[in-house]
Amino acid sequence: MAKGDRGTTTRGKRATPRAGRSRSGRAGDPELVQLLTPEGERIDSVTGPDGTEYTVDFTDEEYRGLYRDLVVIRKLDAEATALQRQGELGIWASLLGQEAAQVGSGRALRPQDMAFPTYREHGVLYCRGIDPIMPLGLFRGVDQGGWDPNEFKFNMYTIVIGAQTLHATGYAMGITMDGKTGTDDGEAVIAYFGDGATSQGDVNEAFVWSSVFNAPIVFFCQNNQYAISEPLERQTRIPLYQRSSGFGFPGIRVDGNDVLATYAVTRAALDNARHGQGPTMIEAYTYRMGAHTTTDDPTRYRIASEVEAWQAKDPIARVRAFLEKQQIADEAFFAGVDEEAKQESLSLRERVLAMPDPQPLTLFDHVHAEGSPEVDAQRDQLAAYLDSFEGSTH
């Protein structure tokens, strides 16, 4: 919805909690904001525990756009997984199952907002308008992520679990210091992390700092139920979104397989942040359908029936069911989207295969902003060494 930007959501202000009046009792879980059921039924609006009302108001075109995003990123992700299997990527962290959480939150960002991803946010990256080939350089090992974080307002991937939440907090504090909050075009930050990350000191410190400095930040936790092999119970004994209250800011849980609800909740939290109301933690309740990464063997720690149960909550199938029921899209549209996704993935494949290995001497590029005689000498050493081989063309 980046273009139309019509899906404004905040109706209520964060005010007195209205105990017992919460309507967020969907999907058999009293704590889950949902606007689209797994069967594709639309729920008009949901009142959060603090009285905020969550809804979306999209045009048909925008609904179709969301569907398209979901299908394209799933296809690109599948292509990357295949490329890894064929030895073209060293490793791949798949987002399968988490498309709605990523597209919903990614599309809720306004152009001025800054995102701090982990290593799995390929869908958010896509929503930020970054060429989807970019993360593949990192996973292929030809570079360490090639996009300009400032240009796209999307930071580099972060592999050390939780570290980016502190970076995001600092960035958000900078927004406040720059006086860029308090208006509709204020800036906000979103920090992505997983359920496992909530155990990290960095994440908890980020909560403290954000709260104390009233930073314009949204902590977006994709609870995909596992940290590699470890289930949620190994990280927490309370629902994750409730953590935030101990730090002094609100938390909310959203159906992370519901792109509409994720959009609504994220947009509302970002708007609160940009208006100077401080941090929110969102727990997008979802499921990682595949392996943690391509090196992982999920059959060791989870059972097939669990995966099947989540299959029934697929984020794409429910949007399709909704579009069909509402007659917002026809067969030709769906076929068109599939074709478009296929073309994008074919192009991705071709371009990945064509990615050249970096030249050895680039090893020394950018070690220091102002250069270093010692590193320069080492570069010369390696150059001379490589030259000593016949026919070397480094």
Add this chain to the structure above:
Amino acid sequence: MATETLTLGRALTLGLRRALEHDPKVVIMGEDVGKLGGVFRITDQLQKDFGENRVIDTPLAESGIIGTAVGLAIRGYRPICEIQFDGFVYPAYDQIVSQVAKMHYRSQGKVKMPIVIRIPFGGGIGAVEHHSESPEAYFAHTAGLKVVACSNPQDAYVMIQQAVRSDDPVVFLEPKRRYHEKGRVDTDTEVATAYPLNASRVVRSGSDVTVLAYGPMVRTALDAATAAEEDGRSLEVIDLRTLSPFDLDPVYDSVRRTGRCVVVHEAPSNVGLGAELAARITENCFYSLESPVLRVTGFDTPYPAARLEEDYLPNLDRVLDAVDRTFGW
């Protein structure tokens, strides 16, 4: 004598199993060490056989892993902590250098820290960033820690058990790119009387140049020695095994005979172990040296993208090149 052919990884698994059997106070803790058996499967099946209280899947928090191990150690346990990858030890760095390393000293010997911190280290596996680092110098610089690196299955099997029995904290470095290399392991080895943990070892004798290596680079040094032999040069290879404290008498003996020395490690050279070794050898063997002690190391850059690691990492050619240069003085 019962010998088996095992990979280095499997030898570690067996060594850990023996350690768990030997002492009920031994516990293993870390991320994914239980059901999954660790991302490298080094703790494979151990939780199944010893239970969830002996092989503990922890929350995803390195500082927490080491910090809680400190408390367990005070309480009389002998924790073996797995850090999933070298690049993720830094969140725990504060606990390791400020707490684990100093506890015994601060308590005037009253509190022991029999903690083993296992770290798969080094590159060469085509991984993404933070998965191929060589942090040994940070730990070797810290008084109070022992730092050791194994390089072959037999050592892996014995050294891990010795590390667990040590009353000092041991940073135990495992050469991850050698996990799959096989070797003979004497599974009857008596740990208490076996070749000690705190000793270096000559793994190939030679007369022209002494090559010092540890962990993943021992294999590389041995390969270089084989290649050098074809050129008529005889390299003596020493596996340092212990990085803090060093065991240098065998090194001095060797250098006094050969007069030449090359140190090989993957870590960057700047303020690395190679510098320390060169200084000590110079002090102790000055009159025997025919040339300066040379270093073959990673560059002073962050560990690069995988497609560049071949250029970054010391290889056989670079070792041989340094060997040649020691003859140029």
